[in-house]
Amino acid sequence: MYLTVRDATKTYGTFTALDRVSIEIEKGEFVCLLGPSGCGKTTLLRLIAGLTDLDGGEITLEGATLSDLPARKRDFGIVFQSYSLFPNMSVAENIGYGLKIRGISAKEIAARVTELLELVKLPKMADKLPGQLSGGQQQRIALARAIAVDPRVLLLDEPLSALDAKVRATLRDEIRQVQRSLEIPTLMVTHDQEEALALADKIICMNHGIVVQAGTPEDLYHRPATRFVAEFMGSSNLLATEEVARHFPDLLATYPADKKAYIACIRPEQIAIKPAENGVATVQSISFLGNLQRLELDCPAGPLLVETHGRSPCRTGDSVELSISTEACTWVLDDAEQPETTPA
Amino acid sequence: MSSIGQTTRPPLQRSPLRRSLDADRLLTLACVGLPLIGLILFFAYPMVIVFLRSITVGDSYGIGNYTEVLGSAGFWRATRHSLTMGGATTVLSVFLGFIIAQGLYRCAFRGKWLVRGIIVLPLLAPSLVQALGLIFLLGRNGVISRALGVEIEIYGFWGLLIANTLYALPQAVMIIGAALVLLDARTYEAAEVMGASPWRQFRDLTLPAARFGILNAAFVCFTITITDFGNAAVIGGDYSVLATEIYSQVVGQRNFNMGAVVGIMLLLPTVISYSIERQAMKRQQAGQSTGQVAYQPSFAPLRDITMAAVSLVICAGIVAVIGIVVYASFVTLWPYNMSLSLKHYNITLAGGYSSLWMTIVVSLAAAVGGTVAVFLLGLGLRRLPQAIAQPIQILAAMPAAVPGMVLGLAYILTFNSTATPLYLLYGTAALIAIVNFYHYHTQGFLTVMTGFRQLPPALEEAAGSLGAGLGRTARDIVAPFIAPMLVSVFFFLFMRSMVTLSAVVFLTTPKLSVAAVTIMRLDDAGLTSQAAAFSTCVMAVVCVAVLSMKVTIALMGRRSKGAV
Known part of the structure; x- marks a missing residue:
């Protein structure tokens, strides 16, 4: 294991920001810390960066402890949401600053800066001041500055949140490309589940200072462990076990053997519908989203959300038949919490 | 794929992962410690002395x-x-x-x-x-x-x-x-x-x-x-x-x-x-509120x-x-x-223009020393926990409440006493520079703190992550950012020191005087026209300082044009 955080704890007065959190990052891996605001993800990133002190637990890199090493000696790269370029330095000086501190010769720095500017697709910007660049350009330079020193870990703190939608999508792909080609172990904090799904090799989903679930994007989407994860990662239909037993008894076949309180989670795109007279459900409303449509159904088990690709076979008011395969249903622990950001 | 980094330059020297004696913490302590010792020694302590003297009757208190x-x-x-x-x-x-x-x-x-x-x-x-x-x-x-x-x-x-x-x-x-x-x-x-x-x-x-x-x-x-x-x-x-x-x-x-x-x-x-x-x-x-539209x-x-x-x-x-x-x-x-004639510019009082030159030297010293001190204090306070920083901030903002006369009196009571080695400062130009700085400490400190509040913490954190220590961050990132504030503080301290009278009136000696005191003495001696001439010289120096400040700030503004 390359970077490990074991039992990291951080409290501010009576507020526990992190409660014995343990995570791991492999060499070359892209890991996303995902969660609503206030869940402790940024605190965890700052602990790893060395910008905040640990109250308990340990952080190790390649087996050696980092806990007492100040940020400036960790050789990490960091990119903030607010760009944070040095306003008094040109783009080239910003990128070369870390190298200058390490005593690299001016000639080598210049060569490296040119290379990095190519990499972030801003080759002509070397002499500009940060104030003369757009937000997206500034964030590219901030990325170049962070990777210039060949960091042992790249830390990204909501790097895309301040940008508008289009720039965000482009830069997201570029970050992924750069990370893949340089194979830098990367940890990114985000509250945007779509961003996490698109970028991460591994997602660590957090809430209230603890890790709720860690796994691949597919794991978290298709096999959420708790109600919180199910609701935070995209939209889902959550049905109480009694309702399932009454209306979809077939699905109970996969109910876990232990006696904990589970509820059924069914993703909207995994419910198949077809118009039928005297069907069990009625279409309440249809939203057209371009490539897909979202239908709200009224059925005896409660309201159901269904997504279909292509043209919808039904219209508002139609009655429909439902079919849900057993694999489509995941049993999640009911942690009885509403996520702060309601997924669309 | 990874041609970047590996082939074009030697690998970076990794600092060994060991528990290191943190130079930055020591530096932070020095940044806060030195100005704090100054505040205690040259503000708090004299104020205590003046209070004690006010309740001293004979050899006991009352x-x-x-x-x-x-x-x-x-x-x-x-x-x-x-x-x-x-x-x-x-x-x-x-x-x-x-x-x-x-x-x-x-x-x-x-x-x-x-x-x-x-x-x-x-x-x-x-x-x-x-x-x-x-x-x-x-x-x-x-x-x-x-x-x-x-x-x-x-x-x-x-x-x-x-x-x-x-x-x-x-x-x-x-x-x-x-x-x-x-x-x-x-x-x-x-x-x-x-x-x-x-x-x-x-x-x-x-x-x-x-x-x-x-x-x-x-x-x-x-x-x-x-x-x-x-x-x-x-x-x-x-x-x-x-x-x-x-x-x-x-x-x-x-x-x-x-x-x-x-x-x-x-x-x-x-x-x-x-x-x-x-x-x-x-x-x-x-x-x-932000995003205002000017009237x-x-x-x-x-x-x-x-x-x-x-x-x-x-x-x-x-x-x-x-x-x-x-x-x-x-x-x-x-x-x-x-x-019209220039005859009043021939100052006949003992010392002549020496007090004007002395005032310029003293004012420069107060301005340089004071600017450095409030900068270090602001820099260090950012890195201290709020519980420690708060009382220091309150102390640093206190001198403005003390009238110059009272501060000057406190100084003469404190430094004209052979009880402590501080006596060595008595009658020196250094002490006049010091009293001027602490007299106007609050305004300088608050100006610098305003500058520090505008500095986003992420800038310093980014520098830290790139490997810059506190000293380097202060020089490369912080100082350029708040330079306009530092220039204002420098000229403010210089100009106030040039013209102040109340705090220094007790500290001048026949051998060591400052401009404002000389003007008062000339007027007292009935040489009103000479007092006017001397005042004119002081105003000329201060006007040059104001112009220099305007030029400096304009030049700095031009250099960083385009920066946010």
């Missing part, structure tokens, strides 16, 4: 001095005079200041730059220059008195009131102006659309918005009036106030303990006034011509008072031989 002072008619008369003078000056300067600020920020007329420039003139001269100017204008041999053929009694209440008002006016204009600027143009547009008349807009929008500014300005004017010594010494005549009372106790009667008592009594109103002012300032800042007044003849005329009259008064001093310095024999 309230004997207080009962004696409180029982003397002279003290009560001085107190009554100080409060009356403070109140009258405050009312007059806030009233005039509001008119000028309203003219500058809420009316449309040309030549506002002239009004702005003239209003601040009294700040560029020792406070006794206003008094000198009034004597040349309205004194027995004054230009106006002779022209009108009337005898005006300028020494006393009325002369002092005018001199103090001229001195307090710039502060009032700046503070009230800052409050008026805060009010968004859209608020007025909304009121206009809703049908509010200009008078209603003034009454319902402008006045409430300027409320804290006016309150704040009132307290500032009151404080600087009751603590000012220069005007009272030159034009006060028989109208004794607390500041002159301390001076006569200490210098006239060599009665230090009594001086300390009067000092403590003078401290009471200033501390109260200053703490209310700080609260008002916070309230005003809390009301600020652009349109021309309204009746309002604007009136306001321009009133502003012009006030400005003419200021120019006359200061200008007459410059003019008189060139007049051969006022008022009998009005031909």
Whole structure:
């Protein structure tokens, strides 16, 4: 294991920001810390960066402890949401600053800066001041500055949140490309589940200072462990076990053997519908989203959300038949919490 | 794929992962520690001494001095005079200041730059220059008195009131102006659309918005009036106030303990006034919003011509008072031989111009040392936990509540005592530089802290992650960012040190004097024209400093053009 955080704890007065959190990052891996605001993800990133002190637990890199090493000696790269370029330095000086501190010769720095500017697709910007660049350009330079020193870990703190939608999508792909080609172990904090799904090799989903679930994007989407994860990662239909037993008894076949309180989670795109007279459900409303449509159904088990690709076979008011395969249903622990950001 | 990094340069030298003695923490401690030791040694400790001396009776402690002072008619008369003078000056300067600020920020007329420039003139001269100017204008041999053929009694209440008002006016204009600027143009547009008349807009929008500014300005004017010594010494005549009372106790009667008592009594109103002012300032800042649209007044003849005329009259008064001093310095024999000559620039008092050069050196030292000290303090405080930083911040903001006379008295009591090695500083130029810095510590400190508040923490964190230590971050990132604030603090400390009188008046010796004290001595010796000449020289130096500051800030602005 390359970077490990074991039992990291951080409290501010009576507020526990992190409660014995343990995570791991492999060499070359892209890991996303995902969660609503206030869940402790940024605190965890700052602990790893060395910008905040640990109250308990340990952080190790390649087996050696980092806990007492100040940020400036960790050789990490960091990119903030607010760009944070040095306003008094040109783009080239910003990128070369870390190298200058390490005593690299001016000639080598210049060569490296040119290379990095190519990499972030801003080759002509070397002499500009940060104030003369757009937000997206500034964030590219901030990325170049962070990777210039060949960091042992790249830390990204909501790097895309301040940008508008289009720039965000482009830069997201570029970050992924750069990370893949340089194979830098990367940890990114985000509250945007779509961003996490698109970028991460591994997602660590957090809430209230603890890790709720860690796994691949597919794991978290298709096999959420708790109600919180199910609701935070995209939209889902959550049905109480009694309702399932009454209306979809077939699905109970996969109910876990232990006696904990589970509820059924069914993703909207995994419910198949077809118009039928005297069907069990009625279409309440249809939203057209371009490539897909979202239908709200009224059925005896409660309201159901269904997504279909292509043209919808039904219209508002139609009655429909439902079919849900057993694999489509995941049993999640009911942690009885509403996520702060309601997924669309 | 990974040609970047591996092939083009040698691998970075990794610092070994070991627990290191953290140089940054030591540096942080030094940054806060050194200025803090300064504050304790040169502010807190002397203030304790002055208090202890006020309760020293013979060889023991007691309230004997207080009962004696409180029982003397002279003290009560001085107190009554100080409060009356403070109140009258405050009312007059806030009233005039509001008119000028309203003219500058809420009316449309040309030549506002002239009004702005003239209003601040009294700040560029020792406070006794206003008094000198009034004597040349309205004194027995004054230009106006002779022209009108009337005898005006300028020494006393009325002369002092005018001199103090001229001195307090710039502060009032700046503070009230800052409050008026805060009010968004859209608020007025909304009121206009809703049908509010200009008078209603003034009454319902402008006045409430300027409320804290006016309150704040009132307290500032009151404080600087009751603590000012220069005007009272030159034009006060028989109208004794607390500041002159301390001076006569200490210098006239060599009665230090009594001086300390009067000092403590003078401290009471200033501390109260200053703490209310700080609260008002916070309230005003809390009301600020971002994304404001500046108010652009349109021309309204009746309002604007009136306001321009009133502003012009006030400005003419200021120019006359200061200008007459410059003019008189060139007049051969006022008022009998009005031909011009340079003979008064040949200073006949012992020392001649040496005190002017000394003042420049001392002011430079106070400015350099002071700027470095408040920068280090601000830098270090950012890295300390709030629980430790808070009390230090409060201590750093305290000197503004202490009148210069009281601080000067505290210094003479502390440093003219052979009990501690601090005695070595007594009678040195260094001590004068130090007293000037701590006298104006608060303003310098608060200015730098404003700069630090605008500095995003992420900038320092980014530098840290790139491997920069505190020293390097301070030099490469922090200092360039707050450079404009540092330049302002430097010139502020320099200019105040050039013209201040109250704190240094006790610390000068026959061998070591400063400009403002020399002016006072020249005036005392009846060499009024020489005093005017010396004042003119001081004003010239300060004007050069102001110009240098403007040029420096303009150059810095041009260099960082394009930066946010």
